[in-house]
Amino acid sequence: MEHPSKKTQTEVTISENQLAGDYKFGFTTDVETEDFPKGINEGIIRLISEKRNEPEFMLEFRLKAFRHWETLEEPHWAHLYYPKIDYQAIRYYSAVKKKEDGPKSLDEVDPEVVKTFERLGIPVQEQKRLSGVAVDAVFDSISMGTTHQDVLAKAGVIFCSFSEAIQKHPELIQKYLGSVVPYTDNFFAALNAAVFSDGSFCYIPKGVRSPLELSTYFRINAMDTGQFERTLIVAEEASYVSYLEGCTAPSRDENQLHAAVVELITMKHAEIKYSTVQNWYSGDKDGKGGIFNFVTKRGKCVGAHSKISWTQVEAGAAITWKYPSVILQGDYSIGEFYSVALTNNKMQADTGTKMIHVGKNTRSKIISKGISCDQSVNSYRGLVKILSGAENARNYSNCDSMLVGDQCSANTFPYLEINNNTATVEHEATTSKINAEQIFYLKSRGLDDEEAISLLINGYCKDVFRELPLEFSVEAIKLLEMKLEGSVG
Amino acid sequence: MLEIKDLHVSVEETPILKGVNLKVNAGEVHAIMGPNGSGKSTLAKVIAGHPAYEVTQGSITYEVNFKEIDLMELEPHERARKGVFMAFQYPVEVPGVTNTSFLQAAFNAICRDQGAEEMDAIDFDVYLHEKIKLLSMDEKYLNRPLNVDFSGGEKKRNEILQMAVLTPRISFLDETDSGLDIDALRIVAAGVNKLKSKDNAIVLITHYQRLLNYIVPDFVHIMIDGKIAETGHKELALTVEDRGYDWLNKK
Numbered sequence: 078m079e080h081p082s083k084k085t086q087t088e089v090t091i092s093e094n095q096l097a098g099d100y101k102f103g104f105t106t107d108v109e110t111e112d113f114p115k116g117i118n119e120g121i122i123r124l125i126s127e128k129r130n131e132p133e134f135m136l137e138f139r140l141k142a143f144r145h146w147e148t149l150e151e152p153h154w155a156h157l158y159y160p161k162i163d164y165q166a167i168r169y170y171s172a173v174k175k176k177e178d179g180p181k182s183l184d185e186v187d188p189e190v191v192k193t194f195e196r197l198g199i200p201v202q203e204q205k206r207l208s209g210v211a212v213d214a215v216f217d218s219i220s221m222g223t224t225h226q227d228v229l230a231k232a233g234v235i236f237c238s239f240s241e242a243i244q245k246h247p248e249l250i251q252k253y254l255g256s257v258v259p260y261t262d263n264f265f266a267a268l269n270a271a272v273f274s275d276g277s278f279c280y281i282p283k284g285v286r287s288p289l290e291l292s293t294y295f296r297i298n299a300m301d302t303g304q305f306e307r308t309l310i311v312a313e314e315a316s317y318v319s320y321l322e323g324c325t326a327p328s329r330d331e332n333q334l335h336a337a338v339v340e341l342i343t344m345k346h347a348e349i350k351y352s353t354v355q356n357w358y359s360g361d362k363d364g365k366g367g368i369f370n371f372v373t374k375r376g377k378c379v380g381a382h383s384k385i386s387w388t389q390v391e392a393g394a395a396i397t398w399k400y401p402s403v404i405l406q407g408d409y410s411i412g413e414f415y416s417v418a419l420t421n422n423k424m425q426a427d428t429g430t431k432m433i434h435v436g437k438n439t440r441s442k443i444i445s446k447g448i449s450c451d452q453s454v455n456s457y458r459g460l461v462k463i464l465s466g467a468e469n470a471r472n473y474s475n476c477d478s479m480l481v482g483d484q485c486s487a488n489t490f491p492y493l494e495i496n497n498n499t500a501t502v503e504h505e506a507t508t509s510k511i512n513a514e515q516i517f518y519l520k521s522r523g524l525d526d527e528e529a530i531s532l533l534i535n536g537y538c539k540d541v542f543r544e545l546p547l548e549f550s551v552e553a554i555k556l557l558e559m560k561l562e563g564s565v566g
Numbered sequence: 567m568l569e570i571k572d573l574h575v576s577v578e579e580t581p582i583l584k585g586v587n588l589k590v591n592a593g594e595v596h597a598i599m600g601p602n603g604s605g606k607s608t609l610a611k612v613i614a615g616h617p618a619y620e621v622t623q624g625s626i627t628y629e630v631n632f633k634e635i636d637l638m639e640l641e642p643h644e645r646a647r648k649g650v651f652m653a654f655q656y657p658v659e660v661p662g663v664t665n666t667s668f669l670q671a672a673f674n675a676i677c678r679d680q681g682a683e684e685m686d687a688i689d690f691d692v693y694l695h696e697k698i699k700l701l702s703m704d705e706k707y708l709n710r711p712l713n714v715d716f717s718g719g720e721k722k723r724n725e726i727l728q729m730a731v732l733t734p735r736i737s738f739l740d741e742t743d744s745g746l747d748i749d750a751l752r753i754v755a756a757g758v759n760k761l762k763s764k765d766n767a768i769v770l771i772t773h774y775q776r777l778l779n780y781i782v783p784d785f786v787h788i789m790i791d792g793k794i795a796e797t798g799h800k801e802l803a804l805t806v807e808d809r810g811y812d813w814l815n816k817k
């Protein structure tokens with residue numbers, strides 16, 4: 078069996094302007110890492126588990142998932158084109174080398190990594206931390222630590238890296254891991270279950286409203302390395318948490334794979350609000366490089382009157398394949414999906430949601446805003462499924478597409494499966510265009526380019542931005558404006 | 567206020583304006599008439615700074631704050647902020663942006679530029695209501711997306727609402743009368759007359775003499791094939807109504 082190689086990774090930082098246009102997060106960080114050899118086999122999986130000192134049940138979970146994955150074919154049903162991925166050319170583990178016994182807290186983390194997060198606007202050091210938001214910073218495969226642990230602990234909230242959770246709360250992990258997204262769910266979920274390295278775990282006890290917003294910031298740095306993180310959030314009866322997720326990666330000519338799994342669970346009267354601003358590197362103008370973002374996100378409203386709400390701003394990645402979904406099991410439970418997906422250059426996105434109505438009087442709402450520019454392809458794909466026992470289920474869907482220029486395309490694939498005739502389902506869809514004449518019209522009234530684009534974007538996306546926590550929505554608007562500026566006019 | 571000298575303009579190498587001269591002073595109303603395709607809208611768009619048109623020769627000088635500036639040096643939004651306005655012959659539909667949010671953003675952009683205080687949503691609402699009254703417009707247009715599915719006449723009236731809100735110094739109204747019904751024409755013309763002052767100027771582009779009964783011009787210009795072929799007073803519009811443009815072609 079091969080052994081993990083230890084090496085110092087040195088790379089030339091690629092000028093972000095040269096390569097990636099406006100992508101200001103395209104830099105790389107020089108850090109000493111511990112990398113596994115490329116490729117995937119049982120040995121690698123055992124090694125990952127061993128490296129992380131995992132209990133037996135974890136190794137078993139991984140091995141079962143791996144054996145199942147080997148029987149599966151890479152899916153190509155989405156409205157996406159990508160070459161067959163060589164899974165043996167990917168590295169499944171890369172970790173920043175730790176000091177003797179690893180950083181005890183974020184303040185001991187490699188200063189280069191700290192600097193990286195600061196450049197990304199995520200201050201992790203004690204003095205500079207964001208107030209009101211606890212951050213888990215994940216650098217390549219490994220969590221660098223979590224801020225504000227003390228405040229959360231006082232409230233009984235557990236928020237830590239997945240690996241820490243496996244060590245400290247194995248009973249919770251064993252109970253909930255794979256309970257919403259089983260490893261048999263799909264190709265990428267199986268792969269993730271086999272090799273996932275880290276991610277975040279949140280547990281909100283009964284009756285507690287998390288005193289802080291929780292957030293995880295994912296950063297891919299290492300080359301040829303896949304990022305396979307896993308997030309699990311459990312909200313006990315009558316609890317509430319708002320969770321944010323952000324992502325960036327360096328600008329590189331090679332594609333990199335990101336295959337994450339997120340599982341959310343709400344008990345009676347609990348609520349989870351999950352927001353994402355995804356800004357992975359999306360490749361250059363000609364479609365070279367960028368992240369393949371194949372993500373399985375699903376929540377389960379286990380208890381009656383519980384609620385799960387997904388809000389996503391998808392602005393990056395060369396390819397996005399992602400359908401944050403809700404299983405509405407508890408009676409009177411509510412599922413929501415608010416999405417803005419922007420594609421430019423040669424990006425491809427196939428994203429949407431699934432709302433599975435199981436319980437009685439369940440409600441779901443879908444608001445999706447696609448913006449396609451340049452030569453990109455942007456598809457909404459959604460399923461509303463109403464099971465026979467779901468009396469009086471209701472769904473409202475609104476899927477709008479906006480085209481910028483005339484070389485891009487937008488598609489809408491709404492699927493309905495209704496097995497109970499008391500259901501009420503409403504679907505609206507529009508397609509509109511932004512063109513140079515509109516920008517000129519707005520400019521001729523005194524708005525500069527930035528103001529004009531901002532007005533257009535704000536107007537178009539306001540139903541989604543409204544759902545984001547304030548600082549996030551400001552960020553998201555800026556991000557979209559920046560991405561659009563090159564494409565409009 | 568505005569002086570256009572020997573203006574030549576091309577679109578994709580095709581000359582459209584071929585030496586336009588025009589001088590507009592504060593307090594004046596000018597009318598430009600002329601056959602289809604003679605270049606009237608082109609002139610208005612060049613003044614507003616439309617990027618599709620290339621000025622190949624000549625100058626456009628604009629006097630603001632007692633200083634003469636070269637208008638072509640300015641971006642479209644800078645021109646607007648300095649008081650240049652064009653009511654579009656074909657107003658553009660902008661989905662997702664409500665009329666009110668658009669008007670407030672534009673108004674405040676101009677305020678910022680002129681160092682005036684911006685208006686918050688509440689004050690702006692009061693201000694806007696005065697303006698819609700001036701044009702007898704229904705409030706319901708304010709919360710609809712800008713021009714989207716407005717009727718032809720509603721779009722034209724909405725252009726004048728923008729003029730009323732932004733209070734420009736010089737306004738080119740490109741066929742604002744086309745598409746308005748008789749009552750709407752009277753209301754819009756009365757609105758424009760109220761906005762008129764000794765400090766601002768209006769240039770009406772029109773095919774119909776009727777408009778000029780309501781908004782009386784000091785000068786009437788006839789544009790033919792990219793040039794001002796004739797300039798006169800309001801009687802010239804009557805002559806054109808009577809005789810068409812053919813006699814000018816022959817001149």
Ligand SMILES: Nc1ncnc2c1ncn2[C@@H]1O[C@H](COP(=O)(O)OP(=O)(O)OP(=O)(O)O)[C@@H](O)[C@H]1O
Nearest residue numbers: 577582600601602603604605606607608609618655
């Ligand atoms: N963007 C453009 N591209 C190509 N040709 C153009 C463009 N804009 C104007 N033209 C041409 O320039 C000429 C003048 O057009 P313009 O719209 O200025 O005429 P007009 O006098 O306003 O006519 P009308 O009375 O019909 O409104 C026309 O032949 C028109 O086809």
Ligand SMILES: [Mg+2]
Nearest residue numbers: 606607608655
């Ligand atoms: Mg015209």
